[in-house]
Amino acid sequence: MSGWIYIITNLAMPDLVKVELSNQQPEAKELALNQDENDLPFPFVIEHKVAITVPQIFRRLKEQLVVFDAGKGWYRRKVSQVIFSLSNVQKDESRYTGHNGSEADKRLSDEERNLASAQEVQEWRSYIGVQGFYAEQNIKKRYKIMLEATYYEPSVWKYCLFTFITILLLIEFLEVGGSVLFWGILTLSIVILLLIKEYLDGRKQVEFEQLRIKAQCTAEIAQVRAKFPDDSEEISFERLQDEEIEQLSVSLNFENKEGRFFLVGGMVNKNRTVTITKVFLQLELEKEKRFVSVKLQMYLLPLGKVEIMESVPEIEGQFKCKIIQAHGYVRA
Known part of the structure; x- marks a missing residue:
C-alpha cells in the first residue's frame, strides 16, 4: 500500500505530535483535517510529509515511537525527533533486501559508522532516565509493602492468662486476705513483667527486620543507579x-x-x-x-x-x- 506519512501538530496540544498514514494527497489531507468537527481553538498543521511505497516503514516508525504513545495516534515527541526517527527507518528499509555479506557491509553509511548524533544521545539520555526512575520506584513500592507487613503481634494466650489471673485476684481480694492476696499480687506482677519483656523483645525483632529490609532496598536502588546514569553524569x-x-x-x-x-x-x-x-x-x-x-x-x-x-x-x-x-x- 502506497501513501503519505503525515506529521501533524496543533497549538492546542503542545509537546504532542500526531503521525498518520493516508492515501490522501497533501492538499486534500490539509483540508480534511480542519473540516472535521472538533473543539480545538487552533487548526491542525502538517509539519512534514513523506510519500512511501512500502507500508512497513510506517509500522516500524510506530514501533520506535511506542514508548512515547499518548493515545489516538499522538506521541510525546517534538517534530524534529519524529522526522529523525522516520529518516532512520527509511535508511533501514533500504538495507533489508541485501543479497550478500560484502554488499550489506558497504550499505552501512558513513553517518552510521560514526558516533551517535547529538539528537540520538539526547533521546537515549531521556529513555535511560525514565527507565531508571521507574525501576527505582518499583523497588521502593515492593519494599514498602514488605515494611508494612512487619509488625509486633503479642501472643494471645498470654493476654488470656493475664486476664484470668486479674479476675481471680479481684475475687480473692474481695473474699479473703493475708497470704493468698500476697501470692496473687506477686503472680500478677510476674505476668506483667513477662508481658513487658515479650513486648520489648518483639519490638527489637521488628526493628531489626525493618533495618534489614531498608538495607536491602538501599542496595537494590544503588544497583539501579549504577546501571542508569543520571542527567548530571x-x-x-x-x-x-x-x-x-x-x-x-x-x-x-x-x-x-x-x-x-x-x-x-x-x-x-x-x-x-x-x-x-x-x-x-x-x-x-x-x-x-x-x-x-x-x-x-x-x-x-x-x-x-x-x-x-x-x-x-x-x-x-x-x-x-x-x-x-x-x-x-x-x-x-
Whole structure:
C-alpha cells in the first residue's frame, strides 16, 4: 500500500505530535483535517510529509515511537525527533533486501559508522532516565509493602492468662486476705513483667527486620543507579572495537520468534562496561541462502533483563548471525 506519512501538530496540544498514514494527497489531507468537527481553538498543521511505497516503514516508525504513545495516534515527541526517527527507518528499509555479506557491509553509511548524533544521545539520555526512575520506584513500592507487613503481634494466650489471673485476684481480694492476696499480687506482677519483656523483645525483632529490609532496598536502588546514569553524569556513545564485538558475539544469544528479535545476555569488559544501544547484524538465512543486513535498536529494561529489538517479519526460520558493528554508551 502506497501513501503519505503525515506529521501533524496543533497549538492546542503542545509537546504532542500526531503521525498518520493516508492515501490522501497533501492538499486534500490539509483540508480534511480542519473540516472535521472538533473543539480545538487552533487548526491542525502538517509539519512534514513523506510519500512511501512500502507500508512497513510506517509500522516500524510506530514501533520506535511506542514508548512515547499518548493515545489516538499522538506521541510525546517534538517534530524534529519524529522526522529523525522516520529518516532512520527509511535508511533501514533500504538495507533489508541485501543479497550478500560484502554488499550489506558497504550499505552501512558513513553517518552510521560514526558516533551517535547529538539528537540520538539526547533521546537515549531521556529513555535511560525514565527507565531508571521507574525501576527505582518499583523497588521502593515492593519494599514498602514488605515494611508494612512487619509488625509486633503479642501472643494471645498470654493476654488470656493475664486476664484470668486479674479476675481471680479481684475475687480473692474481695473474699479473703493475708497470704493468698500476697501470692496473687506477686503472680500478677510476674505476668506483667513477662508481658513487658515479650513486648520489648518483639519490638527489637521488628526493628531489626525493618533495618534489614531498608538495607536491602538501599542496595537494590544503588544497583539501579549504577546501571542508569543520571542527567548530571557524563556518558559517551562509542563504536565498539573489533575485539569487543567478538566478545559481544559470544555473550549474546539472538532469538527470532515470528519475525521479532529477542536479545539475551550482555557484555562486561574487564576494563569498562558498555551498555549496547545499537547493533548492525548480518543475518545469513540458511534456507534462502542470502544475507540481510539489519540495524537493531535495543530497548533497555531495568537491571539487564531480556531486551527486545526491532521486528523484522520477512525473516523467518533458522539463521546465522554475525555482528558487523555495534554502538553503546560508556559511563565516564
